[in-house]
Amino acid sequence: MWLGLFVYQLHTFTEASTRLESIEILKRIIPKGGIFGSCAEMYINDEKKAHQFVIECFEQCHNQPMVDYLGEDLKQCIVEYGGRTC
Secondary structure (H helix, E strand, O other): OHHHHHHHHHHHHHHHHHHHHHHHHHHHHHHHOHHHHHHHHHHOOOHHHHHHHHHHHHHHOOOHHHHHHHOHHHHHHHHHHHHHHO
């Protein structure tokens, strides 16, 4: 019983911290402008859509124009996020 409760609490904590992280990534995308900045601004108040949007960005990180747009640091944050949540 105790182990099950611990695993549930750990999963809940991890899920909550992942959602907070997706919001932080959106906050870094917004100043970049363009369509991605506009979408990030639109989704920042919806945790589920924020997560989905960051995953969409993760799927585009293999394209050089997206890497140029995001910058290497933000791209790396998105890749790490996507690697943990996909």
